[in-house]
Amino acid sequence: MEASSMNQHDVFIDFSAKDTRYSFVSHLSAAFLRRNISIFLGLGEDCSQAATQQAIEGAKVFVVIFSQNYAFSPLSLETLTKFLDLQRRENGPVVIPVFYGDVTPSVVEQQLERFGVAFSEHRSLFSEDDRVERWRNGLVEAAKLQGYESNEQPNDSELVDEIVADVREKLYPTGKIGIYLRLDEIENLICKQSNKVYRLGIWGMPGIGKTTIAQEVFNQMSHDFEAVCFLQDFHVKFHEKGLHILREEHSVEKLRGKTVLVVLDDVRNPMEAESFLGGFDCFGIASLIIITSRDKQVLHQCQVEGVYEVPSLNKKEAQRLFNGLAFPKEKPSDSKLVEVSNKVVEYANGNPTALCFYGRELEGRTKAEEMEVDFEKIKRRCPQRGIIDMFKSSYDVLSDNERSIFLDVACFFNGEELDRIMQIFEGCGFYPHVGIERLVERSLLMISKNRTVEMHNLIRDVAREIVNEENNQILRRRRLWDPSCIRLLLEDTEPKSLAKLKIINLSHSQQLVEVDELSKATSLEKIDLQGCTSLERTPRVDQLKKLQLVNLSSCTRIKRAEIIEQIKGLDLEGVLRETKSGSMVFSTLVNLEAEENTESV
Known part of the structure; x- marks a missing residue:
């Protein structure tokens, strides 16, 4: 069944009509069509083999929905094996498995439950040829591919959003992993009002991807405006060149009264942004001003209508980014090497800058033991100077009270309960209610749903390096967390x-x-x-x-x-x-x- 009259389709969706045709597949198809992605719906025995073959040859992405009754269709199983064969060719289609409902990868790989029943029937019907064995091998191969499990998502809506964003990246690659999902979320925040200038804030910790997202929004939307302006590293350039030169370079006066798209990246002082623009409301109606900042308070002072908090990369996105750098030629097949690489990804906690740093540092490691040892060495030594400077600029503007809380959390209290930390800091004469709130606003801390205080591993490493730089003599440092350093202190009996x-x-x-x-x-x-x-x-x-x-x-x-x-x-x-x-x-x-x-x- 065609969902488009075109001879070629971007996406071929195969599924069990009995299980998902009027529910999940209906929502997924609609989401693809809203993005102008043409689709072909394979309906097992309800679809002619000629139409199916034509769609197979033209599709760029194959999405297969594994539900309980999927394996009962010989045509679906044959379609799956054809796509898997094509995927091995250069520039072949990408196969994306979706394990829906209570069907897991192991159920598909081992043909358990209804899959086992279906193959018992197939063995009786096709006992004289090798098709059943090919289908079985196809399921084993597909189950090992990177895909999606519906039981890992809170609802079908979020699952659909992730699949569509993934397919868009494969059809229109930008080299920016996870970008389409974030663009969709920002699009939902932007209210295109015809009677005002809309201001959007993009907020998050250093290295999380604020600039990348803002640049992609700019690229996608710039054709909708009379004039555009993208100013990267606004804070640095404002102080290097000064207000007047910067305004002249970007012809700010000529933008007045026009419908404009303006992006100011890395704003740290709201007064500087307002003075550069000559006011936030001097542009034409339906203009869009996007401001990125690591400080949420700055965005509020710029009176943004909406704040988009940049999320960390999810597990799949993080693995893709790290593996692409650490294993540029081919993905690791050794289970122990995969396990170690997953530990590195978990440690990076979804920060693209951290993942890129670890990926480049560990590139070329082909043995699990080698990668594990080298990663431990990386964790023990100080981060690269560029990474330290990136985070230290946030540290330098903290008050003495905020600095003390920040360094103490990094050295002693990361992951501890908020109430306990509050009690300790109050006993030390700090003002933790204000201090911790400001550190959260500056993207240096976060409070989890379980009310624990969390600091990203990379920020923690930078904070500890700041402590180390305070005094070269270990025993004169104000904070000791390394057991070897503490042992030195205890062995000194003075x-x-x-x-x-x-x-x-x-x-x-x-x-x-x-x-x-x-x-x-x-x-x-x-x-x-x-x-x-x-x-x-x-x-x-x-x-x-x-x-x-x-x-x-x-x-x-x-x-x-x-x-x-x-x-x-x-x-x-x-x-x-x-x-x-x-x-x-x-x-x-x-x-x-x-x-x-x-x-x-």
Whole structure:
């Protein structure tokens, strides 16, 4: 059945009419046609072989919908094997499998459930030729191709959007992975109003693709306007050339009153953007101004009507970008190498800049062990100077309070619960409610749905490099997170200046035998030694007048524990030993845990 009168079609869609014709395939077909993508619908036995063969020869993309009854159609199975044969040729069509409903790749590959029933029938009907074996091999091959599983998407609508965007990239390649899906989302935000100038903000962390997306929007829409202007790296050029020269270069005065498309990329000061344009409302009706920024507050100050937050690349997009750089000749087939490359992709967390960096650094690795070792080396060494500078420009404009919170999260609290971090920072005299909110607005932090504070691995690495650059002497740095550096500190038995230290958490350090000198930690409020099963004695705490809480639960080897009088919380669960307190009376003790299955303080 043809959905277009053209002899050649962009996309051939094959499916089981019984399962998906009036539901998923109907929505998918409509989405393709809205994008002017011509389609041919293969309807199994309802479609003539001549029409099917003509469509097969002309299609550029083959989308096969694997549902429970798909394998009962010999014509569909034959069509699949033909497309797989064509795909192996130079400039052959691309095959995209969609595993719909409760059909998974393993069901297709192993011919389970209804697929197994269908092949039992085929073996009875076609016992004298090799077609059944070819069909079986075709399903095995198709199941291993990169495709889509409907049960991984929240609804069919999002699945349709992803498939259409993927097909558009294959039909009209831009070299920018995931661009069409993002263009569709931006298109939904842009309200083409005839009586006003519309302002759109594009927001996201450095390296996430704001400029790339803005450039592609500009390329796609520029023909709809009387005049256009794209100014990349606006902040840098504004300060390099000055306002007047920049306005003259782009003939801003000549744009007044016209219907224009203007893109200002990387705006950090809203006043600079407004002064460059001569005001946001001096252009003709239906004009579009797009402003990209890593700071959401800047966009609000520019009074944008809509903000598009650039999402990270999804798993499939990230794998395509990384694999294209790390394995330029062919995709890895070794399962261990695939596993390691997936770890790298996961670590990059969907940031295109990070994926490009790791892909280029790891190019040419053909063995899993080699790639894994080299990736660990990359993680340990500082990022490239260009990447550091890209993120450091965001760090440089932070207040002292915001810098402290930013560096502390990078070194100690990435992934921790927001409420716990708030409590710690408030105890340190920071202003975390304001500080964390600004870091989120500047795209340096994010709060997850589970209310944990998350920092991208690349930003964390840059932040830690900033800490390293503060002082070349490891033991003089204000923040230590690397176990090897901490070991140096512990091996140095000289008294340390620990006047600002408030919390010591050495919980579950199973090799810890003793904790030495803490007399200098005069501000210490809490010591957590829970689960230190090798610990034989507690540190001397008689001079720690601010100490409030001590957790010794499950410290099964402790023989004696010296506890000061003013302590308010003491956890001795699992410690059935004598507690030495002299003749002190614990008049301030409000919480004593000494029974099994009680929570630690």
